[in-house]
Amino acid sequence: MSRDGAGFRRRIATVARRRVSLRKLAIPVIATLLVAGAAQPAAAGHGHHSESSKRLREAVTVSGVRDHLKAFQKIADRNDDTRASGTPGFEASAAYVKKKLQRAGYKVTEQKFVFPFFDELAPAQLTRVSPAGPAYETHTFDFSGSGDVTGQVVPALNNVLPPTPEPSSTAGCAAADFAPASATAPQIALVQRGGCDFAVKAANAKTAGYDAVIIFNEGQPGRDTLLTGTLGGPFDLPVVGLSFADGSALATAAAAGAVTLRVVTSTFTDPNATTSNIIADSRGGDPNRVLVVGAHLDSVTAGPGINDNGSGSATILEIAEQVSRLKIKTSQRLRFAFWGAEEAGLLGSEHYVANLSAAEQSKIYANLNFDMVGSPNYVRFVYDGDGSDTGTAGPDGSGEIEAVFTDYFAAQGLASDPTAFDGRSDYGPFIAVGIPAGGLFSGAEGVKTEEQAAEYGGTAGEPYDPCYHEACDDISNLNNRSLSELGDAAAHAVYTVGRLKGDLAGAAAPAGGAGGASSGGSHGHPAS
Template identity: 40%
Template sequence: MRRLGVALAVLLVLATAPSAGAVDREWLADRIAAGDDESVAHLAALDGIAAANGGNRATGTPGYDASVRYFTDQLRAAGYQVTYQDVPYHGFRADVERLTAPDGSAVRILMSQYAPSTPEGGITAPLFALGAADDATPGCEAADFPPDVRGAVALVRTGGCTTPDKARAAGAAGAAALVLHDVSPAPWAVLRLRAPDSAIPVGHVTQLVAEELAGQAGRPVTVDLRGHDEYGTTVNVFAETAGGAADNVVMVGAHLDSAPEGPGVNDNGSSAAAVLQAALRLAPYQQVVPNKVRFAFWGAEELINVGSHHYVDSLTPEEIRDIALYLNFEMLASGNYAHFVMDGDDSEHPDTGGPGAPPGSGAVEGVMTQGYRVQHAPVLSADFATMPSDSEAFIAAGVPSGGAHGGIRGIKTPEEAAIFGGTAGQFYDPCYHQPCDDLAHINRDAMRQSAGAVAWAVGRFAVYAADVRAESGR
């Protein structure tokens, strides 16, 4: 019966869609963006998957495999053929994470990825807390550390330079280990960062823990951090329309894996759910769309965009030229959200001076912005640097790119709070890479508006992407 229903829907579309000579570029966008929102139901499914699989859906875990099965079942039931691409990855798994404070209490600590391990049983040494003036962030150079740090466990705040920079500086100054902490509006949160090539063990604690430890400086602490590199193979998941021009592909993607520290309902279940909803709504029209639409659910993004880079690297130059544009989405349901559309006129990366948005991305931005306006939702423009994600591989390949995010690791400004509501001075998503990144902490209005905007943009580009081609010159 399902196949008969899809066939009847296709016949109805053929009878009612505008003719080839018509100018209406938005007829399909308006159809698939309207109606009840189903995206939260998909988020509830991902939340349940994480709860049943150790609290996360990270690459290389049963939670990710179950997420792949859920998306596969949804797409196949809608009439898509689902394909997979194997993706080799190099990850890191922490085996032991212990910090015993001078007062004997055990406090939570996360081991930096790819940092060296302590000996079994850990390192016991005096705690040295590196202070900072209000206008300075120390620990980026070995000269920032006094001689007292030699042989000690150094407690240093983040900022001013990267985690590897801090690790190298502390190691060069003679520290036995490094413990880092943020100073942030979420003093109870802790992020696991990376410290490749560090000569000493590195861990991360919350600001609250760091403040308690600093009061016990000079006394011995024990840091026991042990982990190992992990090599494996995960998958990217693809579904594409049966119809549409194969040399004019509209790609739409979001990563499906979570960070190991949480369920990943906002990061990035929210975006994967929005893309899935767009795919399901487009399914009855997939035989008649002028442009082929390819949906991608990336693996190993949390290992720094591994799945998307692997995919783009696997394409021939001709296959890359066949991609008219790429849309990418991140964290669309942040609890303290703002809607950001990626700036298609960002011709230079503001941090590196490298390439920003390729030509054609301005047209992508215009359509994505209109998608939010159709939802009666305000929207702001943001540089691609605010969304370091799977769009990077496509940008590097010269593919016009765009998309949206709901606020990532940033702090909401008073101006943004006046537009979107919420709380100025707080993170867009206080649960970023935390155990609380679950269904209870998303913003459902943001999810509904963004899912509608994603579907609208997909429907528009499925019918018409010639403006992107013309602007890009590809």
């Protein structure tokens, strides 16, 4: 999952989520999907297909997906345990995918682009010098500068303590939110999350003369743990995160008397690194109606990224191979896209969408996105395209895509949970320009609820993926049931949406096809 581009986040509102049962009202045009049902005759004038997705679903196997995942693991093993964009591990992953797709008969192109590469060379340190105290648990913000600063902590003037029940803080979002820093001694700004991008807070602190910045979480449930995030681009001061408990306690202490901390960060940034997207077009289907099936290929620098997002990449690669092997015909041209630099802020998909001409953009029928589908403590999350559960809908047609997934799971006797269209994965740039989208997600660092554990199994109170963005996200960090259930649903959606007739929002669905939301986590390092 991505570190979340700051530019895109300003275009997509973050919404509250609540879990609901699988039995949502189906959108009428998709409600005809019946996975196990017998093929039905075509309805006159509606272009229904009688063929089921079952043949494709049976061909797409966990064994096939895991073969690709094993290849990604071997690539990481040979390349410093990472497949991050800008590293040899990514280049080897891209070459592997490209070769497989070419062998399957797809027309494959490699779209190269320049992006800012960031790596944390050593963990951040945040220690209390005076009054003496233990070290804090902290984290370097992506694109933080390197530095070693010892100085007095100065809280922003408008931190909201205690926090309000709902997020309300705008601390640090204006230059006037920081008192002018000392001109003679180093000082460290302490500012609360909320109201604007982290980069804005850091820049305002720098303008006020501070030498380092600490950003602590806001304090509401779900916004109280150790804060990690991205600045979206290179920054020249150390910027680190704190939990709400540590940050608020530090703010209280600093208000009562002088508190001196030491902040140490060690980072590397290359603003002109190169990476690529791998794009593979099917030979058939209408070239004026293109279904983009995407997954990001890159990992974070900290690990091999076998679940995030080797699992999504391996799944759509297996689907692409089986579509070709079975000679499945689709109404839409299928375009399988393996995005680079998602973990740097959705940069690959943003580059792709931004470089489409108006005519090319008009030919994109829809986008299906698969980012993490093998989480160990998984939930079957479906993006809430119609906004009925989270309050924010995608472009017209997104609700129909959501129903393809929810109706499929319901027909299988499987629950699903909605998750918000909050722009935290590669569907973001598509919905930002009005292209309908949807997809699946098995959960990241979010914590499984008691209700979800009762429904899906697994362990309540534990993350969906305990190795999210960590070195332990390796071949052992997978759940085969999740790969199977979400992989089948992904294959079904590619088949079903690929064969729809007419515009998506009013399309006729193939007959015989499909036989209180929780976020699942932040989908990457947030920008605000």
